[in-house]
Amino acid sequence: MKLGLALAGGGVRGIAHAGVLRALEENKIKVDVIGGTSCGSLVASLYAMGYSPYYIYILFKKYAKDIAGINKVTFATGLNSILLNKRLKLSGLNTGENIEKVYDELASKKKIKTMADIKMPIAIPTVDVAESKEYIFTNKIPEKTKNKKFYIENISVGKAVRASSSFPVVFEPCEFGKHKFLDGGTLDNVPTTAVKKLGADKVISINFDADVIDEQSNIMDIVMKTLDIMGNKISEKSLQSSDLILTVPSDKAGLLDIEKIDKCYKFGYDTAISNIDKIKEVIK
Numbered sequence: 001m002k003l004g005l006a007l008a009g010g011g012v013r014g015i016a017h018a019g020v021l022r023a024l025e026e027n028k029i030k031v032d033v034i035g036g037t038s039c040g041s042l043v044a045s046l047y048a049m050g051y052s053p054y055y056i057y058i059l060f061k062k063y064a065k066d067i068a069g070i071n072k073v074t075f076a077t078g079l080n081s082i083l084l085n086k087r088l089k090l091s092g093l094n095t096g097e098n099i100e101k102v103y104d105e106l107a108s109k110k111k112i113k114t115m116a117d118i119k120m121p122i123a124i125p126t127v128d129v130a131e132s133k134e135y136i137f138t139n140k141i142p143e144k145t146k147n148k149k150f151y152i153e154n155i156s157v158g159k160a161v162r163a164s165s166s167f168p169v170v171f172e173p174c175e176f177g178k179h180k181f182l183d184g185g186t187l188d189n190v191p192t193t194a195v196k197k198l199g200a201d202k203v204i205s206i207n208f209d210a211d212v213i214d215e216q217s218n219i220m221d222i223v224m225k226t227l228d229i230m231g232n233k234i235s236e237k238s239l240q241s242s243d244l245i246l247t248v249p250s251d252k253a254g255l256l257d258i259e260k261i262d263k264c265y266k267f268g269y270d271t272a273i274s275n276i277d278k279i280k281e282v283i284k
Contacts, residue, residue: 004200014039019268
């Protein structure tokens with residue numbers, strides 16, 4: 001029996017996935033296939049390349065500012081400039097090149113260059129903004145798929161992760177050949193189906209709880225709430241094929257709230273530990 005893990009996108013909250021993986025390893029539960037969208041791809045790719053869950057957490061803390069490349073103040077200022085029609089490069093507030101550089105370096109340390117070099121089956125969704133089509137970066141194209149052209153193996157790990165994480169407005173579209181890729185969460189925020197197609201017999205999907213909006217909420221809270229609603233709606237069909245869904249609380253962690261990395265990591269770990277009996281039941 002092969003166990004697959006599908007990791008949702010969700011900005012800085014994505015580090016919770018490393019907490020989940022740590023809990024699984026502590027309970028000797030082996031993950032055979034993995035997939036991740038957006039920030040989920042940041043964790044999925046590192047794990048598939050052989051980095052331990054705790055080391056992934058350390059890497060996030062080390063590179064968070066470089067990967068984000070923009071803080072909440074700059075983000076808010078940029079959005080304000082758009083609303084006021086000031087001169088601003090509308091393709092994105094950040095190129096995303098930092099993500100690509102960091103991940104290519106981390107891949108190189110494992111003697112990995114392209115997605116095809118990774119041994120663990122992995123799926124990373126992205127969306128071509130011109131075609132409005134989903135593409136999957138992978139190291140294993142499903143034999144029975146009728147649309148092999150939508151699977152890409154010959155791409156650097158850094159470029160693949162950057163493409164899947166190119167959140168609209170925050171990051172520019174990631175160019176690759178004729179493609180202009182944006183955040184995979186646009187069409188597939190929890191890649192459960194993609195993971196199953198890579199040979200997983202059972203798939204556990206890791207999603208994020210939508211925060212409650214109240215009188216204390218600010219504009220960023222409302223933005224994140226809206227994204228959660230959209231992401232959950234888009235992923236409904238994919239999530240239906242999950243054998244178990246773990247929903248991780250977020251405590252209003254915004255897209256770029258890197259100061260909440262520790263808290264989000266613990267949320268992921270605690271969620272998996274509290275559901276460990278259900279997880280073991282699934283993989284019997």
